[in-house]
Amino acid sequence: MNKFFFDTRIPNWITQFLSFWVLLFAVSPYAHLPWGTGYRYLAYVAVPLALIAIFYNINNLVFLKKWLYYFFQLINPFLPFLIGYLFIRLYYFKSLFDPEINFNVICLTVIFNAVVFSLLACYRIKIKKQYFFTACALSGCLFITDVLYTAYQHGVSIWEVRSFVRPYATIYGRCVAIIGGLTIIGAFCSNSLSLKIKTSFILIGILCFVTSIGVLLVRATLFVPFISLLCVMLLQRKIDKRKLFLTIGITAFLAVLTLTQTPLGSRLERGYQETVSTILNKNLLTVIEKTRHEKKLTNAEEKIKKDLNTSMGGRVAVWTLATEGKINYWTGTGLGKPKYFIDVTKLFSYSKDYLPHFHSDYVQCYVVGGIILLASLVITEILLFIRALYSPILLYLLFSMISFGLIDLGFLDLKAFCCFVGAWMIVSYWNLPFIQVIEK
Numbered sequence: 001m002n003k004f005f006f007d008t009r010i011p012n013w014i015t016q017f018l019s020f021w022v023l024l025f026a027v028s029p030y031a032h033l034p035w036g037t038g039y040r041y042l043a044y045v046a047v048p049l050a051l052i053a054i055f056y057n058i059n060n061l062v063f064l065k066k067w068l069y070y071f072f073q074l075i076n077p078f079l080p081f082l083i084g085y086l087f088i089r090l091y092y093f094k095s096l097f098d099p100e101i102n103f104n105v106i107c108l109t110v111i112f113n114a115v116v117f118s119l120l121a122c123y124r125i126k127i128k129k130q131y132f133f134t135a136c137a138l139s140g141c142l143f144i145t146d147v148l149y150t151a152y153q154h155g156v157s158i159w160e161v162r163s164f165v166r167p168y169a170t171i172y173g174r175c176v177a178i179i180g181g182l183t184i185i186g187a188f189c190s191n192s193l194s195l196k197i198k199t200s201f202i203l204i205g206i207l208c209f210v211t212s213i214g215v216l217l218v219r220a221t222l223f224v225p226f227i228s229l230l231c232v233m234l235l236q237r238k239i240d241k242r243k244l245f246l247t248i249g250i251t252a253f254l255a256v257l258t259l260t261q262t263p264l265g266s267r268l269e270r271g272y273q274e275t276v277s278t279i280l281n282k283n284l285l286t287v288i289e290k291t292r293h294e295k296k297l298t299n300a301e302e303k304i305k306k307d308l309n310t311s312m313g314g315r316v317a318v319w320t321l322a323t324e325g326k327i328n329y330w331t332g333t334g335l336g337k338p339k340y341f342i343d344v345t346k347l348f349s350y351s352k353d354y355l356p357h358f359h360s361d362y363v364q365c366y367v368v369g370g371i372i373l374l375a376s377l378v379i380t381e382i383l384l385f386i387r388a389l390y391s392p393i394l395l396y397l398l399f400s401m402i403s404f405g406l407i408d409l410g411f412l413d414l415k416a417f418c419c420f421v422g423a424w425m426i427v428s429y430w431n432l433p434f435i436q437v438i439e440k
Helices: 010-027 037-057 059-090 103-123 129-154 171-190 193-217 225-233 241-261 264-279 284-292 298-306 311-321 360-387 390-409 416-431
Strands: none
Touching: 010 037, 010 103, 010 129, 010 241, 010 416, 037 103, 037 284, 037 416, 059 103, 059 360, 103 416, 129 171, 129 193, 171 193, 171 225, 171 390, 171 416, 193 225, 193 298, 193 311, 225 390, 264 298, 284 311, 298 311
16 A cells, blocks of 8 residues: 555646646746746746645645655755855855845745645646647747747847847857757657657757857857757667658758858857967966056057957956955855956956856856855756766756856856756656656
8 A cells, every 4th residue: 555645636727737837947038928937937826836736735744744755856966056055145144145146046946846846746747748848849939939020120130139139148048959959859759749740849949959059149059959969869779760860960961051151150260269369378367457456458468358358258257257366265255246356347348248247157156155155066966967867858958057057157047947947847757656657
């Protein structure tokens, strides 16, 4: 007999609504919906519905034990980061704490998804794979349409729409890339879909990648298509070579086309030159120190400063600030904005692009919370990797986020993180031993 036996009779509308609302992670960056982005649907709808369902068995000790069991099953890998952030927040409780990143919302996103996950597991609410991947495909279509409409609305070509997209192109592009990969994976993961739908999924996924990489020019997403293909190969125990080669061929063709026929190729080349001209320059620290103390620069130093006023050069500049001895090795500074370390209006006087953060998950964590917060993030990623070892889709999600966080924000980008955790929660739910996903 099941030792977790309890009354599972709850209104059908709760289970139906909950199974629908959890899929709205796929619209995390889309701000034109009622109440805003996917996080707000999670906080305002999915979690309250879960709490209502929990209320039906609030007096049942067996139910509460099982609920807590599943709650911690999802949240366990994230605990080091949650605890690390809590420690740093308490450490700076009575002093200025301005990390730029809303760590509170990141932590709440994990907790809210754990609440929903445990409720789904307790009541064994079914979330079909075809619904999940269809939601991703529809979301991809929505994003692509939104980009095209934005270009039309502002009277520019799609190659010039980057600066008009809201939220910022980098945030939008990361979410579109994650959704695109999931859509392609769906074509190989759900056997109940027809050939036409699978083909549509592949095309939509590829278009999402073209939008993210070729149109929005988000360099941090460049590796995501290849990570998704690796996931597909891991999913196929008996690989259908025809479908696999077709997908790889189309992706490779579009990759070459994107690099040669869109501004991305020149952007990558320019980024490489910007990085080399700054990070390898022995006078970089001298320029930053002179700028900080408002000392006159030589012509050569002024040239270095101009190089810092570029996309990758700006990253090198703020990463250099993080290497200075002013940052406490163990606990950081509690501050996550470059303006607290130097007058950014002077350092970036040419570009006028006053970077609001440090453009890397790892640098940002180190500056805000030192080794403690940085180690907590790394340990969390290691635990997530261990959890994902036998699930190719989870590996895809994890490596995509890590690739974002190397030269930009991944785990610390609220919208991308909401998208990541929402998908992670559902796929983890499928991986529970007793779950049988019904596919027609």
